[in-house]
Amino acid sequence: MIAVEHLVKRFGDVVAVDDVSFEVGEGEIVALLGPNGAGKTTTIKSILNLMVPDSGRITIGGRVVKPGDHWLYRHISGVLEGNRNIYWRLTVEQNLQFFVGLSGKWVARRDRERLLERFGLLERRGQEARKLSRGMQQKLAVLCVLVRGTDYIVLDEPTLGLDVDTTYQLADMIRFMKDSGRTLLVSSHNMKFVERIADRVVFINRGRVVAQGGVDELRRMFAFRTYSIRVVGRGNPGQLFPDARVEQKENAHVIHISLEPEHLYDVVDKLRSHGFLLEEIRRDEPDLEEIYLKVIGGEA
């Protein structure tokens, strides 16, 4: 398990990380979500012991990380945002050999080929990394972390600048890592990607954790406020509810409205009194992007 407890990091007067606490359980994929400058990278660099926090405690696999420790890299590795993380003048295969060797290990040729084939890099094995597309380079960087064989993997904004197709391939890589028993902490702005991979989400804004929980748990938590009500009748029901969004679907109207559950009956009564016939009431489940906007937007 990775445990972050009361982490604080200041840069002069700016508090980049302010009392951040969360855990990444064994075998879990936890996504760290937040706007630019929220403190995600600072938190990640602190976990990887590449930055010394002002206070707080980080434990990896039950052992406390202290400044200057390097035992942790037997257990944890990572890909950092904005960095190449790989050598552009080395070929795909040489990069793989180098990074696994950096951890004191070696991968047999057959296993290397199998991995490269699994992630669509086999045909490029002899090509210098600088000649690969951005997506291929990112896949290679993640693969170079994977071959190090650590139990915990941290990926900082791995989808930055990637197209949809490569993002899905990367999500597939991350699920593969989880299936092979790894624990992952991933920061990203890409909500669709996070929805695809994450078991739990930690929302961070202005250096503080503002919400956290399982993806389904968060959906439930934010779901009760939004309803879709399908009605048939004359006129526009939108005029009755100025805050609602109304769609016309064939001969019916669908009203999307945010309200507390106890007010639902009032809405139904109002519709009926204006001659509308109720066809369906459905509680909407917001996607992660809507939850993000609610959580972070509410903070802004």
Place this chain on the structure above:
Amino acid sequence: MNLVRALLIREIQLLRSYAFNTVSGIITVVIIFLILLLGVRYALPGSGGMGNTEEAMVVAFFLWSWLLGGLNTLTWGITMEAQQGTLEQLYMSPYGFRVVSILMLGISIISNLAFSVPLLVILMLISGRFLHIDVATVSVLLFFMVLPAYGLGYVFGGMALLYKRIQNVFQVINMGVVGLFMLPDSFPWNLIPFTSGYHLISRAMRQGIGLTHLPPAELSTFIATSILFFLGGLWIYGLLEKRVKRLGILGHY
């Protein structure tokens, strides 16, 4: 062992990739040497001391290129790793950056030799001054000569991480090394390993004096100061690295 193998493969590949850079570096030093050689020959026509001067020039140019290789390995090495975004990956080795960087230095001797040995041969051919090359003696002296350069490399590498732009200071140091060769071979100057090392190697290469025949006091002072410079550099790097990690700017460039 796997770590050494990985670093070795990387060094050889990068050496191959930057072969043009190595060749153009040799050509540049040779051109500077030729200009100075012609200058000496025209300035001192028929001088009895010309042979000695030319021999001294060959030794100085060879040692200069050797030391620059040592200084550059870490200073530019760390800067380049930070620029290309791979420094943090080196830090994430379970062996720690100290071990990784020391092994990198050991392996970089290959590329350093690939530059300096052909250069020495070319300089001897151009000047017609053939020096004594007792491989054992020269190897030992060259090793202890480059050790303090590695120490300085750590200091400047750490400064590059902290202050980012140190090219101007580093250029002065690069040129200043030659100046240290000119200092007298006596106390306190012989406490600078670049100075004492130059005089010892000069004697070994110009007069053919073997390692066992070099003055033991001078030799041991040279070795001791060389090791001290290296360890001192490593220690200063540790201090700078702590500061860099507190500021959170490791890998920023």
